[in-house]
Amino acid sequence: MSIPKDYNVEVVRREVVIPATVIQEHVLPFSNIDLTVPPCGVHVFFCYDKPFQTSFASVLSSLKSSLSRAFVSCSAFAGRVVSHGDGDLQMVCNGKGAEFSEAYADICIAQVEFYNPIAAIEGKLVPLLVKDSEENGSPVFAVQVTEFSCGGVVVGCTFDHRIADSFSANLFFTCWANVSRNEPNGSTTPSFTRSILVPRDPPNCFEIEKMYTRVHPFPQSNMQIPQPPITSRIYYLSSKDIEKLQQNANQNGNKYTKLEAFSAYLWKMLIQGQEVENIMNCNMGIVVDGCSRLTKMGMPSNYFGNVIALPYARARAEDIKKEPLSWSAKVIHDVIYSAANEEHFQSLVDFVEISKPSSVFARICESIDEPSFVVSSGLHFPLYKVDYGWGKPCLASHYLTYVPGYVMPTPSPYGDGSWLIYMNLLVDQLNAIESHPDFILCLISQNIFGG
Incomplete structure (x- = not known):
């Protein structure tokens, strides 16, 4: 059929x-x-x-x-x-x-x-x-x-x-x-505690402006701004290929997470596939979840709200192309490490406070003249525990089209360490990576239904 x-x-x-x-x-x-x-x-x-x-x-x-x-x-x-x-x-x-x-x-x-x-x-x-x-x-x-x-x-x-x-x-x-x-x-059961993410007196937000900027008014999702054509895909990545990426990144005694290795791989694919000029700066943002990292501040594990930061790595296209995967993985690791702590989140809270009434916006989201994308991990989301009484989902995914250049890996329904990866990219970006000889992701199959 x-x-x-x-x-x-x-x-x-x-x-x-x-x-x-x-x-x-x-x-x-x-x-x-x-x-x-x-x-x-x-x-x-x-x-x-x-x-x-x-x-x-x-x-x-x-x-x-x-x-x-x-x-x-x-x-x-x-x-x-x-x-x-x-x-x-x-x-x-x-x-x-x-x-x-x-x-x-x-x-x-x-x-x-x-x-x-x-x-x-x-x-x-x-x-x-x-x-x-x-x-x-x-x-x-x-x-x-x-x-x-x-x-x-x-x-x-x-x-x-x-x-x-x-x-x-x-x-x-x-x-x-x-x-x-x-x-x-x-x-x-969600917790709505709001006494944790409060500014210090006096505020202290040294260096946070490297990652965030003040804007007024806040960019609206329905702004009538000409946008380049975008498209989206959901891919499958096997646990075997994920482990290979991690092994390739873990060189010279360094150890990186599977997410860091995958992000480094995708960064390289996008820059090589698009044939970006060597002197151009290229940006990769990582959404950092603060909920599990703010325990000293008293953050409950079931906090309901936003506890995310969006730091980003910047590197020249020439370096991303020629250096090994371990180099890009280290750049990404260092950026995550710089934000995955209480001081970064507290500084962000302080920066928002002193910026009012202006809004605060992640700088990578305004990098329209440089190749940029964001990876947001959903690998710890309990998507396949959403059983309403007639069985677990055979497929579950997030879908966000607000900006091009958004990537979210989540667990696959198979429970074997493989991933499903949602990508919302510029059409040119998607064509570039899918035609790259080292592209290892597969489009998900309809066979996912019925077993």
């Missing part, structure tokens, strides 16, 4: 799911790190083979009921972002809920070309965050559940990045799934 290049999805019903109990309206302050995140939606989708022993109507009923109960533990996702006249933003936890859409696709889920997310996902399987009204503010979470002709199901979610990073959002997805299975949440 030939694989269709396109398919139709019809949304037949939209409703709003609210918390199961009344939420006392309150304001959840944005932390200073929340304020460094652009106003964009992040999409996450979970694909399931046909749930046996239950109907799609029962699936929908169970998901809505458990979502309502999960909102009691995570009231932020049922609230609204409200903007005041002076541009100040507030997260109002008012229990107004999230839109829940029911949809139907006209093909079998195994026929969908998920390796090409722009064609397969965008405008089909993930919802938009639709504003209620200017007075009510902007919703921060939405869900679309789609049934395919074979009975397969996709649960597509969109959340406002200003409210949560991907780690926090995955805490909520796991919490929601646990509620759906009537199991205890334990450490997945």
Whole structure:
């Protein structure tokens, strides 16, 4: 059977799911790190083979009921972002809920070309965050559940990045799934402590301006700025190839992580494949998760919000091309090390404070004249623990198209150390790396469904 290049999805019903109990309206302050995140939606989708022993109507009923109960533990996702006249933003936890859409696709889920997310996902399987009204503010979470002709199901979610990073959002997805299975949440119950990421008195943010800049107003995700054509892919990388990359990077007694080795490899592929001029500077950003690194500051492991920094490495194209993989891995390692500590995050908090009312923006995101991309690791996300009661996902991935040059590796569904890698790149970048003789990634296959 030939694989269709396109398919139709019809949304037949939209409703709003609210918390199961009344939420006392309150304001959840944005932390200073929340304020460094652009106003964009992040999409996450979970694909399931046909749930046996239950109907799609029962699936929908169970998901809505458990979502309502999960909102009691995570009231932020049922609230609204409200903007005041002076541009100040507030997260109002008012229990107004999230839109829940029911949809139907006209093909079998195994026929969908998920390796090409722009064609397969965008405008089909993930919802938009639709504003209620200017007075009510902007919703921060939405869900679309789609049934395919074979009975397969996709649960597509969109959340406002200003409210949560991907780690926090995955805490909520796991919490929601646990509620759906009537199991205890334990450490997945989100913590909304806001007394940790506070500025020092006096602030001390020496050298943080190397990585961040002040902007006013904050760049909007819907700005009408001409953009070069972008495209996205989801690739598979075997554990064997990951280990080879790490072995190639670990030279002269140095040891680097699998993520550092992969990032160095991709940096080299992009620069060599695009034939970048030798004298040009090339940038590679790494999203550093601070949640596990701020224990002395009292950061709980289930913190809900943004605890991310975006340092970046810069090197000349000539060096990236000619030096061995171990050289690029060390450059990346040193950048991660410089930010993976409490002082860096505290300095970022301080810098945001003294920059107000201007916004703070990662410098790599404005490097439009130099080849740049960002790697954000999802390797510790519990994507395949999101079991709502009818089995684990056979495919799960994030999907973010705000800026070109975004790469996120996540675990594969096989549990054997292999990865799935989402890339959102310029078309020229993607063509360059896919045609490179040393490119080792494979597009994911539809065979991922049904075993």
